[in-house]
Amino acid sequence: MEGVIEGFFGKTADGKKSRIPALQDKLQSLSGLILAVFMLCHMIFTGTIIFGKEAFNGVVSFAEPFGIHQITNFIAFVIFIIFLIHAFLAMRKFPANYKAYLAFKAHKIRMKHCDTTLWWFQFLSGFLLFFFASAHLIAIIFGEKIDANLSIARFHQLHIFYILLLIVTVTHASIGTYRLYIKWISIDGVKKEEMISKRHKFKKLNFLIWGCFLAFSIVADIIWLIR
Numbered sequence: 001m002e003g004v005i006e007g008f009f010g011k012t013a014d015g016k017k018s019r020i021p022a023l024q025d026k027l028q029s030l031s032g033l034i035l036a037v038f039m040l041c042h043m044i045f046t047g048t049i050i051f052g053k054e055a056f057n058g059v060v061s062f063a064e065p066f067g068i069h070q071i072t073n074f075i076a077f078v079i080f081i082i083f084l085i086h087a088f089l090a091m092r093k094f095p096a097n098y099k100a101y102l103a104f105k106a107h108k109i110r111m112k113h114c115d116t117t118l119w120w121f122q123f124l125s126g127f128l129l130f131f132f133a134s135a136h137l138i139a140i141i142f143g144e145k146i147d148a149n150l151s152i153a154r155f156h157q158l159h160i161f162y163i164l165l166l167i168v169t170v171t172h173a174s175i176g177t178y179r180l181y182i183k184w185i186s187i188d189g190v191k192k193e194e195m196i197s198k199r200h201k202f203k204k205l206n207f208l209i210w211g212c213f214l215a216f217s218i219v220a221d222i223i224w225l226i227r
């Protein structure tokens, strides 16, 4: 009954608003943070190919004690679940119809604010990740033991897919970590000028770190292709 009352009036019977949207926001941020940190580790992992096949296979053996490759399949499954939760929660923020899309577009044009435009990029890259990241994760979950030669073969066959996946992931994750800072950290107990200056500094640092990781991964991708 509570749900029905809230569904009609937007409030519960005792006049309170639901805490669920706030909880959903927290969960979305937390799952996004886990995925962003995972991605930074992942880029170091795939980047080890720069130091040779042995280095890459060494990291795989470290992650799979006693050669149990199902450990990686299982980790990929857990990441997929976190990815699905994150994507499901993010869907709430998508424009629900053409009218909502036009309203956002008009707002974006009028605001001419970098953060609003970044949100739009995050929306588009997030939408693409639904397909790109799902395809990659399903291949890893049901795939055989990871090995440098197998990955080299996959890169040769699917290099356009991997480079697109990389660009879309870095775009999405870098904007995501910047927005996490704006949303949860930058507003706490500081004066407006101080807050704006800290935001600028964090923005530079955030995009510099992701930019370095992207450059490192592009070098790694070239190595994958010439091996």
Ligand code: HEM
Pocket (backbone or CB within 6 Å): 039, 042, 043, 046, 047, 072, 075, 076, 077, 079, 083, 129, 133, 136, 137, 140, 146, 150, 151, 152, 154, 155, 162, 163, 165, 166, 167, 169, 217, 218, 220, 221
């Ligand atoms: C536990 C989960 C994951 C594992 C074990 C894994 C493993 C791998 C492996 C072995 C490669 C080399 C190519 C291949 O053999 O397919 C690769 C490439 C790649 N993966 Fe993943 N992956 C995981 C999750 C993800 C996720 C969630 C994303 C992004 C949303 C992602 C993005 C990429 C990208 C962009 C590449 C291309 C290499 C690069 O440029 O860094 N992976 N992954």
